[in-house]
Amino acid sequence: MGQEHNHGAETLGDKRLIAAIGINALLTLTQIIGGILSGSLSLIADALHNLSDAASLVIALVARKIGRRPPDAFKTFGYRRSETIAALINLVTLIIVGMYLVYEALGRLLSPQPIEGWTVVVVxxxxxxxxxxxxILTYTMSKNSMNIKAAFLHNVSDAMASVGVVIAGTLILVYGWYWTDTVLTLMIAGYVLWQGFSMLPKTIHLLMEGTPEGVSINDVIGAMESTSNVEGVHHVHIWELAEHRIALEAHVVVKKANLHDIERLKIELKHLLHNQFGVSHSTLEIELDGSDCVYATPNVSRHDDA
Structure with a gap:
């Protein structure tokens, strides 16, 4: 029943993405035509931003479908990280668009052009x-997905930009302030660049298999070492296989014990890691106290800065 519910939610999410892609593609075409007819750079700038949104939604949709593929001999952890790769592509594209808008706006300062205010306001x-x-279509999905969250924020920023374009068009109609179109373009570009650069580090951190946000390696080691019969923990690696799926591997030094006790301890530690730190996949190598570790120099211990 749970799998059917999850499948239904994913299908509904895909339909929302397809609908969002369709209306954004239509909007982009409308804005480009309106920008050309009116001579408004800010309208074309907003159209390019919308085009990047439509493209990001397409990439997000494809990545979601790829991410559902089960693990195989080629990708033993599965394909979930495809959504993170998609987020990286979207953010880099967004930054490129922002830089292009700055270039075009500065060029317009040197060579002003007449703008049809009414066309700007209507479009x-x-x-x-x-x-x-x-x-609205992407809001619910954005809560648990970096990819969809980026698309959602893009659309929110687009809405803000559209408000600004309406204001600029109105100022052109009332006061003839054509310079407001260029200033607005720079503001849109600045917001686009800020948005891209603010989300990029988190995406790269996940791809670099960094420690998940909110998880301290020292806290994890401390909790594990406080477990009965655990003498020490080293060679700890914590990373995210994909969003919201934390993995861990570690060497656990234990007192002399039989196989039954070791298995019981492993189960206890796995439950602790899952319940306290949200680790969904853990690999624990058990070492007896006094034995030599295969790796001469541990990469992480309780006293290291992580």
Missing amino acids: AGIALIVDLATA
């Missing part, structure tokens, strides 16, 4: 409605 108003609809 940006339509964009705002579409952006809000897309954000």
Whole structure:
């Protein structure tokens, strides 16, 4: 029953993504046409941002489908990390788009062009409605996925940008302040770059198999060593196989014990790691006290800074 419920939720999520992709692609086309007809750089800038959103949703959808594939001989941990790779691609693309917008805005400062204010206001108003609809479609899914969260934040920022474009178009109509279009473009670009650079470190950290956020290796070692019959813990590695799936491997030094006691201790430690630190996959190598470890120099001990 649980698997059927999960499958149903994933299918619904895919349908939401497909709907979001469709309306964003249509919006992008509308904004590009409106930007060309009106001469508005900020409208074209917003269209490029929307295009990156549509592309990121496509990548997210493909990654979700790949990530569901079960482990095999080629990928023994499975394909879940494909979503993290997709997030990295999306963020790098977003940063490139932001830099391009800065370049175009600075060029427009040197060579101003007339802008049709009404076209800007109408198209940006339509964009705002579409952006809000897309954000609603992806909001629930964004809570548990870095990939979908990035797409959700993109659409929220698009909605904010659309509000700004409407304001710029209005100022052009009322006061003839054509420079507001260029300033707004720079503001959109700045927000895009800030968003991309703020999320990039977390994505790279996960791909580099860094220690999961909120997990301290010293705390993990301390909890394990406080367990009865555990003399010490070393060679500890903690990483995320994918989002929300923490893995651990460690060498555990124990007192002299028979095989039954060792198995019981392993089960106890695995339960501790799962319940206290959210470790879903743990590999423990048991060493008897006084025996030499295969690895002469442990990479992490309780006294190391992790």
